[in-house]
Amino acid sequence: MVWFILTFIIGLAVGRKKFLPTALLQHPAWIVTPSLALLLFFLGLQIGGQPAILHSIWVLGAEGLFIAVLSMAGSAIAALIAYRMVQRRASASISDSRNGGKPD
Amino acid sequence: MTWLVLASVPLGILAGWLSHGTLHIKAVIENIVFALLLLAIGYSLGQDETLWPRIKSEGLRMMAIPAAILVGTLAGGLVAALVLQIGTRLVLATSAGMGWYSLAAILLNQAAGAKAGTLGFLANVFRELLTLVAVPWIAKYANGTLTVAIGGATTMDTALPVISKHVPPNTTVLAFVSGVLLSLLVPVLIPLLLGT
Numbered sequence: 001m002v003w004f005i006l007t008f009i010i011g012l013a014v015g016r017k018k019f020l021p022t023a024l025l026q027h028p029a030w031i032v033t034p035s036l037a038l039l040l041f042f043l044g045l046q047i048g049g050q051p052a053i054l055h056s057i058w059v060l061g062a063e064g065l066f067i068a069v070l071s072m073a074g075s076a077i078a079a080l081i082a083y084r085m086v087q088r089r090a091s092a093s094i095s096d097s098r099n100g101g102k103p104d
Numbered sequence: 105m106t107w108l109v110l111a112s113v114p115l116g117i118l119a120g121w122l123s124h125g126t127l128h129i130k131a132v133i134e135n136i137v138f139a140l141l142l143l144a145i146g147y148s149l150g151q152d153e154t155l156w157p158r159i160k161s162e163g164l165r166m167m168a169i170p171a172a173i174l175v176g177t178l179a180g181g182l183v184a185a186l187v188l189q190i191g192t193r194l195v196l197a198t199s200a201g202m203g204w205y206s207l208a209a210i211l212l213n214q215a216a217g218a219k220a221g222t223l224g225f226l227a228n229v230f231r232e233l234l235t236l237v238a239v240p241w242i243a244k245y246a247n248g249t250l251t252v253a254i255g256g257a258t259t260m261d262t263a264l265p266v267i268s269k270h271v272p273p274n275t276t277v278l279a280f281v282s283g284v285l286l287s288l289l290v291p292v293l294i295p296l297l298l299g300t
Contacts, residue, residue, distance in 0.1 A: 040109060
């Protein structure tokens with residue numbers, strides 16, 4: 001599945017360097033939205049064709065909700081810690097500059 | 105357009121259910137569409153001329169928050185994996201979707217099958233919906249940075265209008281930059297975490 005990553009990186013590079021200013025790639029949304037919809041439709045087809053997944057959809061939903069809530073909580077806690085550290089560093093550098101770069 | 109994307113899954117489920125699983129799409133077609141999608145997503149992020157100078161101008165200070173969001177999301181995913189016992193790699197990859205439900209579902213489906221794709225879709229739809237509901241409340245009663253944290257990759261697009269309505273402009277810029285950086289990581293992180 002390395003090609004997942006490679007294709008994405010090639011897209012980034014082409015977009016950044018504008019190697020291919022083709023009419024097709026001028027409006028990526030025209031490619032992104034229909035292909036997303038198509039691939040999700042294919043995913044739905046696979047789900048609908050497998051009764052085992054359909055029967056466990058509520059369980060998967062509950063697991064999904066649990067994963068979402070814990071991921072959000074984890075990111076909130078980590079971001080708060082990072083924010084406090086950044087603030088502390090910023091206020092320390094302000095007080096340093098007020099002291100002419102000399103420590104208190 | 106969001107509704108078209110969201111409705112695709114139930115429509116597909118209905119078609120699959122009505123056809124009793126006899127309707128199959130050849131893997132090669134699926135792979136071609138998928139490659140085109142990844143190429144177009146990469147291209148759209150790469151061609152945005154305002155994006156890279158913005159990221160550069162915000163500097164390392166702005167990088168600390170998305171980095172923390174990434175670490176926190178994966179830590180939350182790890183705890184969820186320990187509780188649920190349904191496979192650490194799968195749960196970590198699901199949480200690494202960062203709320204980008206469409207791409208996460210497709211990546212998980214391609215790499216680990218339809219059940220993983222369903223879990224990825226549901227978990228990340230829930231993250232996006234919970235973000236949209238929680239942002240006004242969090243912005244009012246807690247730190248604005250938390251609105252950026254809970255949104256993950258969605259703060260670049262769907263959640264951005266809601267966030268910008270409730271937080272100061274500098275936090276809105278942080279939300280956008282953080283959403284972009286996390287969005288860039290999703291297509292790389294999910295396959296890496298699945299180890300496929």
